[in-house]
Amino acid sequence: MIKISAPTAISLNVNGEDRTVIAKPSDTLLFTLRNELGLIGAKPGCENGDCGACTILIDNLPIKSCIMLTVEAIGKNIVTIEGLKDAPIQKAFVENFGFQCRYCTSGFLMVCHSLSKMYPNADDIKIQEWLQSNICRCTGYEEIEVAIKSILNKKI
Known part of the structure; x- marks a missing residue:
């Protein structure tokens, strides 16, 4: 994981595409997906990891995106509901x-x-x-x- 101390351009692999976003150190992955990339399928619910409305896949494992920092997702394969495509x-x-x-x-x-x-x-x-x-x-x-x-x- 890289450390950032100010808004920084980072690259994320989301639904098979490399995407560049500007992330602050405190940005959650849920925030970045919804507000920076317009992927609104993951929903904010409890925003503390209890409800699962924000669940996405990170390297094929279900992860609650409201409790994962965006910088923690660098180098990982992220799949949102928008990326399932007729599963x-x-x-x-x-x-x-x-x-x-x-x-x-x-x-x-x-x-x-x-x-x-x-x-x-x-x-x-x-x-x-x-x-x-x-x-x-x-x-x-x-x-x-x-x-x-x-x-x-x-x-x-």
């Missing part, structure tokens, strides 16, 4: 009504996408463990679980 989990959420108000949906999609890639044969315990990282205020958990299981079962 099977997106269709599964639609087919299984894995959303209600939709505020938490992008975060859950990112978690479920990563889960399906890292653990294609995940059991119920692993699925529940991963889904605990995000909060749905509308209580759509059952449909979200059905959606992730529908794509995992197709791989078995």
Whole structure:
């Protein structure tokens, strides 16, 4: 990680593209994605790492972008919901009504996408463990679980 002490131009790899942004030392990745790059799929919720509405993938792992500094993402591969591009989990959420108000949906999609890639044969315990990282205020958990299981079962 580089150290910066003032607004600095840095390069980030976001959704497969190298992008240059001006970042202050205190800028969170969520702030930079939304305000510097116009990628608004990751949502501000709690802004302290509890709710998961801001979840993105860093090197294929789900990360809460509200608690990661922008400078920590230098040299990493960042994928936002805008970068998923027709992933099977997106269709599964639609087919299984894995959303209600939709505020938490992008975060859950990112978690479920990563889960399906890292653990294609995940059991119920692993699925529940991963889904605990995000909060749905509308209580759509059952449909979200059905959606992730529908794509995992197709791989078995």
